[in-house]
Amino acid sequence: METLSPLLPREKMLRDGVTSLTDEELLALFLRTGTRGKDVFTLSKDLLQHFGSLYGLLTAELEAFRQVEGIGIATFAQLRGIAELSRRYYCSGVQEVNPLENPDVARDFVHSQLAEEEREIFMVIFLDNQNRVLKHCRLFSGTLSHVEVHPREIVREAIKVNAAGVILAHNHPSGRAEPSKADKDVTERIVKCCKFMDIRVIDHLVIGRGEYVSFAERGWI
Incomplete structure (x- = not known):
C-alpha cells in the first residue's frame, strides 16, 4: 500500500485549520x-x-x-517580532469587543501584557456604561513578589475617564497564579472604595x- 507523505504546515492549515498545527x-x-x-522541522523541534x-x-x-548553533540575529528578530505582533493583536482586540461578553479576550489581553514581566505589575481596564473599553493602563509596579496598590488612585483615574466599571489585573512573576491573602485583601479594599x-x-x-x-469565576466578586 502506498504511504501518503505528511502534509506541509501550510497545506495542513488550509485543510484542517490553524489550530490543527502542532507547536x-x-x-x-x-x-x-x-x-x-538542518531542515526547518528539525530546527523547530530543536x-x-x-x-x-x-x-x-x-x-x-x-x-x-547565541548559545544555539546556527541561530543568528535574524531568527531572534523574527521570533521577537512574532511575539510583539501577538501582543498588539490582543491589545487591538480588547478595544473592539465587549470584555464582559468575550471574557477570553480580556484574559488573553492582560496575559499578553503581564506574563513576561519580571516584577509585579498592577493594571486596570476602564469601561464605560456600555462595557466598552475606555482605556487600560499600568497604574502600579513593584518587586518580584509584591506591588503596592492604592485604591484611591484607581478611583481617581476612573473618575477622570468617566468609567462605570473596571477590570483589575496583576501578575505573579513566580508563575503561579493562585491569589495570596494580600491579593484578596487589596481587592476587597478596591471594591469598597469603588462602590462608594x-x-x-x-x-x-x-x-x-x-x-x-x-x-x-471563583465567586469572590
Missing part, C-alpha cells in the same frame, strides 16, 4: 527555512526542546539565542505563566 509545525510555518544541515516551550522561545533574550463612587469592579485577574485565576 513544531506552527513554528516551522513562520521560520520557513532551516539552517545548514528550538522548542532547547527553550522548553513556545513561551520560553518567544521570550528568550538574544544572549540565549458607584464604580463596579467586574473582575480581578491574576496572571501566571500559562495560567490565571479570575476572582469573578
